[in-house]
Amino acid sequence: MPPRVETQPVSVAVCQLSLRVGEPEQNRAAAAAAVAQAAARGARVVVLPELTPSGYVFADRAEARSLAEPADGPTAAQWTALAAVHRLVIVGGFAELGTDGRVYNSAMLVDESGRRAVYRKAHLWDAEPDFFAAGHEPPPVVATGFGRVAMMICYDVEFPEWVRLPALDGADLLAVPANWPAEQVPVGERPMMSVNVQTAAFANRMFVAAACRCGTERGVSWTGGSMIAGPDGYPLVGPASTAAGPGGAREELLLARCDLRVARDKATGPRNDAHADRRPGLYR
Amino acid sequence: MPPRVETQPVSVAVCQLSLRVGEPEQNRAAAAAAVAQAAARGARVVVLPELTPSGYVFADRAEARSLAEPADGPTAAQWTALAAVHRLVIVGGFAELGTDGRVYNSAMLVDESGRRAVYRKAHLWDAEPDFFAAGHEPPPVVATGFGRVAMMICYDVEFPEWVRLPALDGADLLAVPANWPAEQVPVGERPMMSVNVQTAAFANRMFVAAACRCGTERGVSWTGGSMIAGPDGYPLVGPASTAAGPGGAREELLLARCDLRVARDKATGPRNDAHADRRPGLYR
Numbered sequence: 001m002p003p004r005v006e007t008q009p010v011s012v013a014v015c016q017l018s019l020r021v022g023e024p025e026q027n028r029a030a031a032a033a034a035v036a037q038a039a040a041r042g043a044r045v046v047v048l049p050e051l052t053p054s055g056y057v058f059a060d061r062a063e064a065r066s067l068a069e070p071a072d073g074p075t076a077a078q079w080t081a082l083a084a085v086h087r088l089v090i091v092g093g094f095a096e097l098g099t100d101g102r103v104y105n106s107a108m109l110v111d112e113s114g115r116r117a118v119y120r121k122a123h124l125w126d127a128e129p130d131f132f133a134a135g136h137e138p139p140p141v142v143a144t145g146f147g148r149v150a151m152m153i154c155y156d157v158e159f160p161e162w163v164r165l166p167a168l169d170g171a172d173l174l175a176v177p178a179n180w181p182a183e184q185v186p187v188g189e190r191p192m193m194s195v196n197v198q199t200a201a202f203a204n205r206m207f208v209a210a211a212c213r214c215g216t217e218r219g220v221s222w223t224g225g226s227m228i229a230g231p232d233g234y235p236l237v238g239p240a241s242t243a244a245g246p247g248g249a250r251e252e253l254l255l256a257r258c259d260l261r262v263a264r265d266k267a268t269g270p271r272n273d274a275h276a277d278r279r280p281g282l283y284r
Numbered sequence: 285m286p287p288r289v290e291t292q293p294v295s296v297a298v299c300q301l302s303l304r305v306g307e308p309e310q311n312r313a314a315a316a317a318a319v320a321q322a323a324a325r326g327a328r329v330v331v332l333p334e335l336t337p338s339g340y341v342f343a344d345r346a347e348a349r350s351l352a353e354p355a356d357g358p359t360a361a362q363w364t365a366l367a368a369v370h371r372l373v374i375v376g377g378f379a380e381l382g383t384d385g386r387v388y389n390s391a392m393l394v395d396e397s398g399r400r401a402v403y404r405k406a407h408l409w410d411a412e413p414d415f416f417a418a419g420h421e422p423p424p425v426v427a428t429g430f431g432r433v434a435m436m437i438c439y440d441v442e443f444p445e446w447v448r449l450p451a452l453d454g455a456d457l458l459a460v461p462a463n464w465p466a467e468q469v470p471v472g473e474r475p476m477m478s479v480n481v482q483t484a485a486f487a488n489r490m491f492v493a494a495a496c497r498c499g500t501e502r503g504v505s506w507t508g509g510s511m512i513a514g515p516d517g518y519p520l521v522g523p524a525s526t527a528a529g530p531g532g533a534r535e536e537l538l539l540a541r542c543d544l545r546v547a548r549d550k551a552t553g554p555r556n557d558a559h560a561d562r563r564p565g566l567y568r
Contacts, residue, residue, distance in 0.1 A: 127555070129555075159561075160487055195479055199444075202476050202479070203443075283445040283449070
């Protein structure tokens with residue numbers, strides 16, 4: 001039996017933030033402000049970017065390690081306190097110093113009861129292998145008071161086989177902390193990062209909420225384009241401002257009412273079902 | 285070693301056609317006219333819709349069977365003749381009467397040398413199981429004089445695991461004959477069918493050319509939205525007119541120059557690769 005979920009739609013928020021590498025206190029303060037603002041607007045689930053406290057563009061391995069923290073470190077403490085005060089769920093990325101001594105590009109989910117799950121990015125982008133060990137565990141699906149929430153990180157979501165796993169495991173909502181580097185986008189087009197989020201939702205009839213950064217860090221600009229897509233693949237809100245758009249990517253808080261129960265029904269027509277119609281025996 | 289391919293970009297065409305169920309002669313004539321027009325505009329690969337000769341909305345099983353033909357039937361003969369005259373590759377859908385006596389929703393690829401491959405739709409939509417047996421073989425990848433071309437049909441492309449197979453098998457171009465039923469599309473949005481084609485291309489860094497029908501058949505309207513997406517996921521041409529757009533979906537011939545060699549390089553960054561970065565040991 002699935003766990004009890006709230007029978008009313010819940011507000012989900014994605015926070016498109018500008019953060020700075022090497023300034024964890026300031027970054028945590030920015031995240032706390034964003035969570036408070038989201039809470040004031042009624043959010044019950046809040047998604048923060050990838051590597052929120054540490055920033056992303058590390059100068060070297062030593063810097064990355066110096067900005068990593070245990071899964072029960074200061075970020076977990078802060079987010080748990082915020083979750084308790086505001087009575088909501090937070091998913092965000094952080095640099096994890098594992099008990100095995102390795103550094104991971106991780107995300108955690110906290111609710112009022114504390115840290116519920118940590119996920120380690122399994123598909124590493126660009127220089128990340130210089131700083132992080134890859135994760136080897138599929139995204140956990142956490143039964144929260146608001147629905148079943150899973151998480152993966154940035155480049156992970158470009159692998160539809162990976163997106164499929166938490167969806168098959170019953171996720172209603174996939175939260176995606178991201179730091180999408182800005183790429184050239186043809187005039188009039190939506191960034192592929194946002195398009196890909198739509199298809200991840202569509203292929204699995206689940207909600208997908210992706211929070212990207214904005215601004216520039218040591219010469220790297222971020223795409224922006226944060227979005228919450230519904231189970232039909234269309235945006236419920238977003239994409240947010242993007243690096244390619246007029247004015248560039250800016251800090252934004254996007255909220256959407258999500259009836260997460262809708263994601264329990266994978267029907268795509270009277271006789272079709274996005275999951276049951278799969279033919280896994282033919283895939284490899 | 286991959287087969288020799290033309291070293292120049294080739295023009296690929298998708299034909300968005302209005303067809304009529306039960307009128308195979310007229311439909312074949314319409315397809316021939318579209319192929320001739322595409323050839324006149326320089327196309328070397330032409331994609332026709334799903335079930336081009338038969339139409340789609342069958343009244344009953346008997347009608348579907350009566351409109352089916354062997355893989356070496358009149359459609360193969362006509363398309364082979366057209367391919368020889370115009371020196372091009374044709375991919376299109378047809379109702380196949382198998383040598384096993386079953387009826388399949390199939391596509392064939394023909395070139396100057398004749399029929400090169402037949403593919404049977406593996407993921408059946410809506411009432412199709414009433415008319416068709418499902419295929420059980422992955423999409424073949426055919427080395428043509430213009431590059432390696434694979435095909436799948438309509439609903440098949442909504443399963444990213446299925447799209448992955450011909451991509452991993454080296455397809456440069458995935459041709460998708462389709463009959464997407466018209467669905468409600470939010471104002472300002474591109475139909476998810478077209479968005480999904482973009483992501484199929486993006487996830488595999490290959491070209492995807494999808495030809496849909498337009499018009500209405502026994503009360504069913506078709507989406508239109510035919511498109512050729514490049515390996516970066518952005519449309520090279522299209523989406524064509526759609527049922528949700530002003531004026532609805534109309535007959536259109538879309539062409540794009542495709543440098544199919546680009547699809548041989550799966551690099552997504554200096555240190556990343558859309559296929560090599562997969563972690564199949566973790567997928568299930």
